[in-house]
Amino acid sequence: MPESVSVRVVARCRPLTPEESNKGAKTAVKVSGDKTIINVSGKEQSFSFDASYDSDSNNGQIFKEQCEALVQRALEGNNVTILAYGASGAGKTYLMSGDEDNPGIKPMVIRSLFQHMKVKSGMDIQTTMSYLEIMDERMTDLLNPHNNPMTIRQHIQKGIFVEGLSEMVVKNWDDMAMMYDQGSRARKMGAPEQRLHKARAHAILRIALEQRERQSSKVGVRSVINLVDVAGPDTAGGSSDPQVLSGVQGLQSVLNALANKGGGISYRDSNLTRLLQDAFGGNCRTLMFAVISPVDKSHKETLATLHTAQHARSVKNKVKINLDETQDVIAELREEIRKLRDKIASTSEPNRDDVLRMEDLVKDLQIAKKQTWEERERQSIKHEEERKVNLANKGVLEWVMDSTKKGNKEMQEKIQQLQAERDQLSAKYNGKRKEVDALREQLTKKLAEHAKYTASGKMNESETKSQVGAIQSLKTKLNTESEALKHLKQQLQDVQDSQRQAKEGAKAKITALKGNAELRQKVELEERQRLEKENREMIEEELNRMKLDLENEKTEIQLQISQGKKYSPQAGAELEMRVAEMKGDKAVITLQLKAYEKEKQRLITELEEVYNQHKDELEILQLQHFQTFRNYREMFEEQKAALEQRYRHLLEDSIQDAVFLSSRNNELVQENQELRKQIAEMKDVITKLGGRIPSKPGMTV
Numbered sequence: 018m019p020e021s022v023s024v025r026v027v028a029r030c031r032p033l034t035p036e037e038s039n040k041g042a043k044t045a046v047k048v049s050g051d052k053t054i055i056n057v058s059g060k061e062q063s064f065s066f067d068a069s070y071d072s073d074s075n076n077g078q079i080f081k082e083q084c085e086a087l088v089q090r091a092l093e094g095n096n097v098t099i100l101a102y103g104a105s106g107a108g109k110t111y112l113m114s115g116d117e118d119n120p121g122i123k124p125m126v127i128r129s130l131f132q133h134m135k136v137k138s139g140m141d142i143q144t145t146m147s148y149l150e151i152m153d154e155r156m157t158d159l160l161n162p163h164n165n166p167m168t169i170r171q172h173i174q175k176g177i178f179v180e181g182l183s184e185m186v187v188k189n190w191d192d193m194a195m196m197y198d199q200g201s202r203a204r205k206m207g208a209p210e211q212r213l214h215k216a217r218a219h220a221i222l223r224i225a226l227e228q229r230e231r232q233s234s235k236v237g238v239r240s241v242i243n244l245v246d247v248a249g250p251d252t253a254g255g256s257s258d259p260q261v262l263s264g265v266q267g268l269q270s271v272l273n274a275l276a277n278k279g280g281g282i283s284y285r286d287s288n289l290t291r292l293l294q295d296a297f298g299g300n301c302r303t304l305m306f307a308v309i310s311p312v313d314k315s316h317k318e319t320l321a322t323l324h325t326a327q328h329a330r331s332v333k334n335k336v337k338i339n340l341d342e343t344q345d346v347i348a349e350l351r352e353e354i355r356k357l358r359d360k361i362a363s364t365s366e367p368n369r370d371d372v373l374r375m376e377d378l379v380k381d382l383q384i385a386k387k388q389t390w391e392e393r394e395r396q397s398i399k400h401e402e403e404r405k406v407n408l409a410n411k412g413v414l415e416w417v418m419d420s421t422k423k424g425n426k427e428m429q430e431k432i433q434q435l436q437a438e439r440d441q442l443s444a445k446y447n448g449k450r451k452e453v454d455a456l457r458e459q460l461t462k463k464l465a466e467h468a469k470y471t472a473s474g475k476m477n478e479s480e481t482k483s484q485v486g487a488i489q490s491l492k493t494k495l496n497t498e499s500e501a502l503k504h505l506k507q508q509l510q511d512v513q514d515s516q517r518q519a520k521e522g523a524k525a526k527i528t529a530l531k532g533n534a535e536l537r538q539k540v541e542l543e544e545r546q547r548l549e550k551e552n553r554e555m556i557e558e559e560l561n562r563m564k565l566d567l568e569n570e571k572t573e574i575q576l577q578i579s580q581g582k583k584y585s586p587q588a589g590a591e592l593e594m595r596v597a598e599m600k601g602d603k604a605v606i607t608l609q610l611k612a613y614e615k616e617k618q619r620l621i622t623e624l625e626e627v628y629n630q631h632k633d634e635l636e637i638l639q640l641q642h643f644q645t646f647r648n649y650r651e652m653f654e655e656q657k658a659a660l661e662q663r664y665r666h667l668l669e670d671s672i673q674d675a676v677f678l679s680s681r682n683n684e685l686v687q688e689n690q691e692l693r694k695q696i697a698e699m700k701d702v703i704t705k706l707g708g709r710i711p712s713k714p715g716m717t718v
């Protein structure tokens with residue numbers, strides 16, 4: 018017996034964003050118990066909901082208090098819809114999707130669902146998911162972005178669903194989280210401006226569950242969880258996109274009609290309302306979040322959201338546990354089809370409605386027959402294969418790669434953190450370099466002046482002293498700063514090393530992840546290019562450092578000369594030798610670099626060869642795999658045909674037997690009747706003869 022349950026409505030007001038605070042935006046919303054109160058031009062209006070959350074609340078708390086029980090309900094066999102409704106910029110995405118530190122309702126539902134499933138021992142559960150986007154009435158399959166037509170249908174067993182939308186079987190939390198993540202990023206596809214796109218598109222993440230008690234013939238339960246983001250009118254600009262408004266108005270008018278219990282509920286006016294038909298007025302436990310901004314300038318949109326939410330609160334749904342009655346449904350459909358076929362066959366001019374109904378029934382039967390776990394698995398594998406092709410066709414392979422890397426989140430975070438550190442150090446190092454260069458220039462200038470005066474012999478002792486003092490202090494400063502520069506350089510080197518190690522680790526993980534060879538080669542190439550860039554930078558810096566040391570040496574010699582130091586021929590020879598040594602070092606390094614370059618080229622060629630070889634091997638393996646599969650299929654078809662043949666013979670034999678037995682039965686019935694007639698006649702004769710049995714010739718009494 019269905020239970021009447023009201024749509025649950027919960028308000029959530031976000032805090033002012035830092036940008037709004039900086040602009041001096043004022044708050045017009047406050048929360049008191051279950052009430053949300055808005056102040057419009059000094060007048061307060063209060064709205065009562067099942068719960069209200071203010072800006073101090075967090076997603077985790079809201080999930081625990083409002084959504085966790087619904088996940089349980091879904092596992093008991095109830096349909097559930099959790100929907101976020103509100104103006105653009107009101108905080109729907111933050112609530113439903115959240116961010117890294119503050120996960121939203123969708124990831125928390127997914128996690129909690131699998132946690133609860135884990136403790137449901139003795140049950141087999143099949144979980145499928147689909148992710149749909151509706152923008153300007155156009156539907157996009159976010160998990161498998163194909164171009165095939167999609168239509169909304171109502172099915173006796175499946176309820177309202179999108180025919181043509183890929184339903185993927187997911188085995189664990191990781192799979193579903195990854196699919197969800199990839200689907201969410203697919204929402205960016207074809208959208209030059211992601212914020213605008215997201216604000217204009219509705220999204221429905223649908224998770225379907227089917228459960229059976231293990232080793233039991235008891236009928237199982239089935240349920241769906243819909244997690245919905247409804248696009249809203251724009252708060253920021255004050256004006257609204259008419260396309261978005263029309264979609265939202267559809268929902269508003271459905272809710273108004275339901276709240277006023279008037280007829281003419283226009284579910285069919287938009288794809289969104291059609292798909293939410295069960296959520297508002299049907300078999301579903303629905304939780305609607307009225308998401309609002311606190312900004313006083315957005316009061317119009319906030320009021321509109323609160324009014325619509327109020328209407329939603331008086332909508333009553335009829336909920337029940339959904340039993341998995343596939344076999345009964347199939348039997349009912351067959352019976353209905355049989356009756357209708359007989360009706361159509363009995364008339365020379367069949368009714369058009371009957372023919373159309375017949376088409377629908379046959380389609381429903383086909384759909385019902387596909388509601389087996391095996392068939393869903395098969396379809397899911399097919400969609401998974403199509404998905405790769407569709408993503409590649411849409412040129413979003415990079416997008417998939419990003420998600421592969423995301424699986425390696427911690428490592429990526431570490432690399433990013435090191436990169437930030439490295440950027441900071443680089444900036445410091447470059448600043449220090451400029452300081453050191455300026456000091457050196459100053460010193461060179463001072464030395465040149467000093468040398469000029471010394472040569473002219475015009476300088477007195479005190480002037481010489483002051484100039485040498487200035488040169489000495491500049492020199493000390495230059496030494497100190499050069500030391501600091503060296504220290505920074507060392508730090509930079511350490512960070513670069515740690516970053517390289519982290520990247521190596523990440524690369525190893527990415528390679529270990531399953532994915533196609535082409536994808537892996539792209540990742541490798543990207544990494545190699547980064548490494549090359551880093552090496553180039555490192556070598557450049559090393560050369561600069563050598564130049565710096567040389568300059569320092571030169572400055573030192575100049576100073577010593579200016580202070581009257583004379584170089585002996587031996588010292589001159591020593592200097593020449595050091596210069597020669599340095600030149601030698603430079604030549605060695607240049608040679609080494611050339612050698613590395615050659616080595617690199619060789620490695621690239623080798624890598625390409627290995628890749629091509631693997632690709633060929635993979636292709637051969639794939640072909641073999643397909644061949645095996647074809648062989649199995651053919652074998653299976655043959656066996657199936659043989660079995661069918663055998664059963665057909667058996668059936669024909671049985672029919673013949675049945676026909677024979679039935680005619681034999683008829684004969685026996687007739688004989689029986691004949692005998693009864695004869696006995697009755699004989700009884701009459703005996704009665705007439707006064708009970709004496711007449712003797713027949715050859716018969717002794």
Ligand SMILES: Nc1ncnc2c1ncn2[C@@H]1O[C@H](COP(=O)(O)OP(=O)(O)OP(=O)(O)O)[C@@H](O)[C@H]1O
Binds near residue numbers: 109
């Ligand atoms: N509870 C919250 N705490 C802190 N910041 C929030 C909260 N809710 C929303 N925000 C911030 O407010 C801004 C708008 O939020 P969000 O993008 O979620 O709005 P939206 O309703 O999804 O907008 P749109 O419909 O345009 O996509 C974002 O910068 C978001 O980080």
